[in-house]
Amino acid sequence: MSAHHVVFLDRASLKAKVRTPSFGGRYVEHAKTAPEQVVERLKGATVAITNKVPLREEVLAQLPDLKMIAVAATGYDVIDVPACRARGIAVANIRNYAVHTVPEHAFALILALRRNILAYRQDVEAGVWQKSDQFCFFTHDIGDLHGATLGIIGEGALGQGTAKIARGFGMxxxxxxxxxxxxxxVEFTPLDEVLARSDVISLHCPLTPSTRNLIGLAEFRKMKRNALLINTARGGLVDEAALITALDEGLIAGAGFDVLTVEPPRNGHPLLDVRRPNFILTPHVAWASDGAMQFLADQLIDNVELWAAGTPQHLVT
Structure with missing residues (x-):
C-alpha cells in the first residue's frame, strides 16, 4: 500500500475523537477551511475529509493527486459527484450513525409540544401557579401520545427509528x-390522507427537487388544527413563510424544527423571530449526541482505511 496524504478540512465540525488512519503516511487537520484555502491545503493530498466544505469541479480540476473524498456526514451535496466520477475520485459518506439520536430528538420536540411544556413553564415563571386556587392549573391543552396518529414522511433508517418509538407510546x-x-x-398511505389523519407529522426524507417545499400552505390547510409538524431533516422541505402563516392563523397547533433553509442564519431568519410557546427551534443538533458523533468519527476513518486497503465501503460514486 502506497503512502497517503490525508487532509481533514473542517475538523471543528465534529465533536469527537478522530483516530489517525492506521496506514501511516501524512495526516493533517484544519479546524475550518475557507473556500479560497481549499486548493492550497489539498495540494498533494490523496484523501480529503470534509463535512461542509464544498468540493466542486473547478477545485477538483486543480487537484490531480486527489483519489478519495470521505464525507463526514450522510448528505454529500457539497461534493460534485459527477465530476468525481469523471476523474475517478472515490466518494464515501456516513451511514446509519444517527438512527437513535435523531428519532429521540424528534420525540423530545413532540413531547414538549404535545404537553405544552414551554407554555406551562412560562406560566410558572410568570407566577400563574402561585396565584392558582387549586394545586394545579389548566391554562393549556395537554395531549396524550397513546392512541394518537404519527405520520412519517421518509421511510429510511431515521423514519423507521421514529416509528419504533411511536409504537412504544401506543401511537x-x-x-x-x-x-x-x-x-x-413498508405499507404506504397517500400523502393527503396522512396530512388529514395525523396528529403529528415528522419529516425524515432527503431534500431533493421533488421534496423541496413538500409542505406548503396547501398542505397545512389539509392538516388537523391540533396537529404538530416536526422537521429534523432539512429546512427546504417546508415553505418557511407558509409555516409562519400556519402558526399565526392556527392552521396547526405547533411545530418543532431543528433545521433552516440557511444555516447558520447569520443575517437573520424569519423563524428566529417566532417567539411563541408552540414553536421550538433547535440549531441542527438532532444528529449530534456524543455517541452518534463518535460513531460517525469511527466510521469516517473506517471508510478511509477500507478504501486504502482496496475494499471500499459506503461509496456514492
Whole structure:
C-alpha cells in the first residue's frame, strides 16, 4: 500500500475523537477551511475529509493527486459527484450513525409540544401557579401520545427509528407515499390522507427537487388544527413563510424544527423571530449526541482505511 496524504478540512465540525488512519503516511487537520484555502491545503493530498466544505469541479480540476473524498456526514451535496466520477475520485459518506439520536430528538420536540411544556413553564415563571386556587392549573391543552396518529414522511433508517418509538407510546404510524423511491416492505398511505389523519407529522426524507417545499400552505390547510409538524431533516422541505402563516392563523397547533433553509442564519431568519410557546427551534443538533458523533468519527476513518486497503465501503460514486 502506497503512502497517503490525508487532509481533514473542517475538523471543528465534529465533536469527537478522530483516530489517525492506521496506514501511516501524512495526516493533517484544519479546524475550518475557507473556500479560497481549499486548493492550497489539498495540494498533494490523496484523501480529503470534509463535512461542509464544498468540493466542486473547478477545485477538483486543480487537484490531480486527489483519489478519495470521505464525507463526514450522510448528505454529500457539497461534493460534485459527477465530476468525481469523471476523474475517478472515490466518494464515501456516513451511514446509519444517527438512527437513535435523531428519532429521540424528534420525540423530545413532540413531547414538549404535545404537553405544552414551554407554555406551562412560562406560566410558572410568570407566577400563574402561585396565584392558582387549586394545586394545579389548566391554562393549556395537554395531549396524550397513546392512541394518537404519527405520520412519517421518509421511510429510511431515521423514519423507521421514529416509528419504533411511536409504537412504544401506543401511537398509530402512517408512512406517507412520496417521492423519491420507496423502501420495499413498508405499507404506504397517500400523502393527503396522512396530512388529514395525523396528529403529528415528522419529516425524515432527503431534500431533493421533488421534496423541496413538500409542505406548503396547501398542505397545512389539509392538516388537523391540533396537529404538530416536526422537521429534523432539512429546512427546504417546508415553505418557511407558509409555516409562519400556519402558526399565526392556527392552521396547526405547533411545530418543532431543528433545521433552516440557511444555516447558520447569520443575517437573520424569519423563524428566529417566532417567539411563541408552540414553536421550538433547535440549531441542527438532532444528529449530534456524543455517541452518534463518535460513531460517525469511527466510521469516517473506517471508510478511509477500507478504501486504502482496496475494499471500499459506503461509496456514492
Amino acid at each position: 398509530e404510524v402512517l408512512f406517507a407515499d412520496h417521492e423519491p423511491p420507496k423502501m420495499p416492505g
